[in-house]
Amino acid sequence: MRVTLPDGTELELDDGATGADAAAAIGAGLARAALAVKVDGVLRDLSAPLPDGARLEIVTARSPEALWLIRHDAAHVMAEAVLELYPGVKISIGPPIEDGFYYDFEFPDGVTLSEADFPAIERRMAEHVKAAEPFEREDVPVAEALERFRAEDQPYKVELIEDLVRDQGVETVSLYRNGPFTDLCRGPHAPTTKTVKAFKLQSVAGAYWRGDADRTMLTRVYGTAFLSKEDLEAHLERLEEAKARDHRKLGRELGLFEFSEVSPGMAFWLPRGTTLFNQLVALMRELNEDRGYTEVKTPQVYDSRLWKTSGHWDKYRENMFVTEAEDRQMALKPMNCPGHCHLYAMHPHSYRELPVRYAEPGLLHRYEPSGTLHGLLRVRHFVQDDAHIFCRDDQILDEVVGCIELAFATYAIFGFDVKLELSTRPEQRVGDDELWDRAEGVLRDALDSRELGYVVNEGDGAFYGPKIDFHLTDSIGRSWQLGTVQMDFNFPERFELEYQGADNQGHRPAMIHRAILGSFERFIGLLIEHYAGEFPVWLAPVQAVLLPISDRHAEAATVMRDALAAKGVRVECDDRSESIGRRIREAELRKLPYMLVVGDREVEDGTVAVRRHGSGDEGSVPLDAFAARVADETAARSA
RNA sequence: GCCGGGAUAGCUCAGCUGGUAGAGCAACCGCCUUGUAAGCGGUAGGCCAGGGGUUCGAGUCCCCUUCCCGGCUCCA
Secondary structure, eight states: OEEEOTTSOEEEOOTTOBHHHHHHHHOHHHHHHOOEEEETTEEEOTTSBOOTTOBEEEEOTTSTTHHHHHHHHHHHHHHHHHHHHSTTOEEOOOOEETTEEEEEEEOOTTOOOOGGGHHHHHHHHHHHHHTTOBOEEEEEEHHHHHHHHHHTTOHHHHHHHHHHHHHHOOSEEEEEEETTEEEEOOOOOOSBGGGOOEEEEEEEEEEEGGGOTTSOEEEEEEEEEESSHHHHHHHHHHHHHHHHTOHHHHHHHTTOEEOOTTSTTOOEEOHHHHHHHHHHHHHHHHHHHHTTOEEOOOOSEEEHHHHHHHTHHHHTGGGSOEEEETTEEEEEOSOSHHHHHHHHHTSOOBGGGOOEEEEEEEEEEOOOOGGGOBTTTBOSEEEEEEEEEEEOGGGHHHHHHHHHHHHHHHHHHHTOOOEEEEEOOOSSOOSOHHHHHHHHHHHHHHHHHTTOOOEEETTOSBTTBOEEEEEEEOTTSOEEEEEEEEEESHHHHHTTOOEEOTTSSEEOOEEEEEEEEEEHHHHHHHHHHHHTTOOOTTTOSSOEEEEESSGGGHHHHHHHHHHHHHTTOOEEEOOOSSOHHHHHHHHHHTTOSEEEEEOHHHHHHTEEEEEETTTEEEEEEEHHHHHHHHHHHHHHTOO
């Protein structure tokens, strides 16, 4: 038999040869370094027989797949150690993930695991790694595997096998054994456990079996593994550095916002944070205005009647703050759409005026589960840069595409690299399937017309329509939704929205919900982490600070401050009797873009000595020139 | 909401197996009058998250509540 190597050369092998044989045929060094093979692009064990005519690639520590492989190995080694240290543990699944691996366990009653238990588990793992236990694959009939895991009292494995039989009709399953530990596993694995030299357990967490909140809560142990101790150390260091960018820490240090027990999940914005917030509101107003949106303002609290019309009372009430006044049931708005629909319906509309685009930086309240709150990234009180477009059928595609383009144009200002998701009809929904077919089709067409890549999240849409979401990851790799474009034929029906057509008849408009930043709160949280608190000039709450060298320069500096402020520069004057070194240090720590030192020379010449954050003294410039520079940078929203 | 872990001065954190709370920074008051990342001295500051219990005695042990952290489910 023969196989083809990545460089195109062909290799002649005995029939039944394995990946290991192939590696050995190429060279002894490669044979030693080989961890697995890729056969026609699929990762396989080194010990698996190769099919004739395969495209073959030897996977070594240098291959991109190597980390995935050894993290999977590490998960098995961890399960092995946990099973030994905690007899009676039930094992479920343990896959490699981005940056590491985890394994989900069910511990016996009364046993809880905490990070304090990690050293003992890690020690046991290290012993198994040192022993270089081979990973041995065995393909066994389903009946035998079931019998085995039933005998071992491993109900999760039994369930997994039963589901494989039911859903995929499998007749055999593969088991992997390392040392005394055997796991149901698709594989592949490295030849032995010895490649798992550099690993670390990181955290324990709860996780529902099969991600189902109605099922058992398992104990998930997260860890990571690398091919070398150096790589592991570097990774742990990166995590430490990421913590320094955490928006919750920077938000407090930079005096942007606070949280308090008296209002969980709702931010208190300090003056500087509010300035930042308002810059973004101004940006969105400008962008919206350029694209034909008109701003509206709608109420906070509505009679439950409105929420019954929209469907929120049925499908969304769990997430709403409900209250009572004058014997009426009222609720704070969790979304702006019903208010906007109601507003649209209050006046007749002609086909000539469509599309109607109502924008509103709308304050929303959502009663989010307590365990999900997370700094500014998940709150109960937030402002959405929301808009609703009411349009004719023939305008839908252009409008959806326009929203997508606005989103990309906006993210480009910040250098955000977003990922797209298309979410389709959920189980909890209003409207018939025909409307959903249409709505999902429009969104797909819009994405395809711009040749945009996206992943599909089946069943993840809003209860009134499918949506395109824009996602961004935070400093430690968690993904958060920013903007959204949602197609909706349901609300126009429920609110009986109409416009008068050229035929003088009433017609139903289509509706598009869209937010670009998503919420200002979440966006600012991500912005803080993105810039590590070093905001560009246009966003910086304080753009410059004047630093008079000594008390005798304070008056001149104060006059300069007022002059700059009059030209729109957000400026402070730090004339405390502290050393200039101290005041520069503090301004640097506050990450202020500009420090303006004023001494004898500057007072004399009407100049300031400009120091840019992070890059030192840039020399003196006339005060007016500095003001012009800041004005330019602010207007351009650059730098 | 669920699982696990936390909560000590404004901030970051000490406080061994129970014996009536400590540091650095910040703050405040002086002095210094300063040329590009910490000048010097002094003062004040805590119902140890809240509530119950065990104990002669609780920041320390137990229970409950609240909030926070890491995940899961859910979501902008």
